[in-house]
Amino acid sequence: MVIPPLRELLTPRVVVPGPLCSLEAEFMERYGLQGAILDVDNTIVGADDLQPCAETLAWLSPLRNRHPVWLVSNNFSERRIATIAGTLQLPYRSQAGKPSRRTLREVLATMALPPATVAMIGDRLFTDILAGNRLGLFTILVQPPAAIAGGWSERSRVLRNWEIWVARQAGVSL
Numbered sequence: 001m002v003i004p005p006l007r008e009l010l011t012p013r014v015v016v017p018g019p020l021c022s023l024e025a026e027f028m029e030r031y032g033l034q035g036a037i038l039d040v041d042n043t044i045v046g047a048d049d050l051q052p053c054a055e056t057l058a059w060l061s062p063l064r065n066r067h068p069v070w071l072v073s074n075n076f077s078e079r080r081i082a083t084i085a086g087t088l089q090l091p092y093r094s095q096a097g098k099p100s101r102r103t104l105r106e107v108l109a110t111m112a113l114p115p116a117t118v119a120m121i122g123d124r125l126f127t128d129i130l131a132g133n134r135l136g137l138f139t140i141l142v143q144p145p146a147a148i149a150g151g152w153s154e155r156s157r158v159l160r161n162w163e164i165w166v167a168r169q170a171g172v173s174l
């Protein structure tokens, strides 16, 4: 088995310069995608929020109506992810352990779609993008929503920026 270099594994197929809802509505058709797996914290909601903003709800609605969509989160709080998934009426997995492929593989098996036709959308290089690329998913990096000063979103933003710095050292152009 040939293992791709870290640079390749950390390179998203698409980098969105803004939050999830700024991704063009036709991206599924444009990239020939049939399903989507979404990260939750700092992708759909800020790490301190339980309720997605109106723009995110409006963005998710047509996607959910036309394609299978799953939420896959590393968050250990089953209750938090279940609440958000309930609001969005989407199937979900928490405690996914990305960049491990285990949970994503199980979700992919349920979706019954070729990996290359499934988008993995998230805010983190070393979890969402790395896990997605390891499985051959179509990886999309989005920016987190505005951080609340001193909150979890701000703390994870520091970690996220460190990951981007490390990835750039590894030769990833971001």
Ligand SMILES: [Mg+2]
Binding pocket: 039, 040, 041, 042, 043, 122, 123, 124
């Ligand atoms: Mg996240």
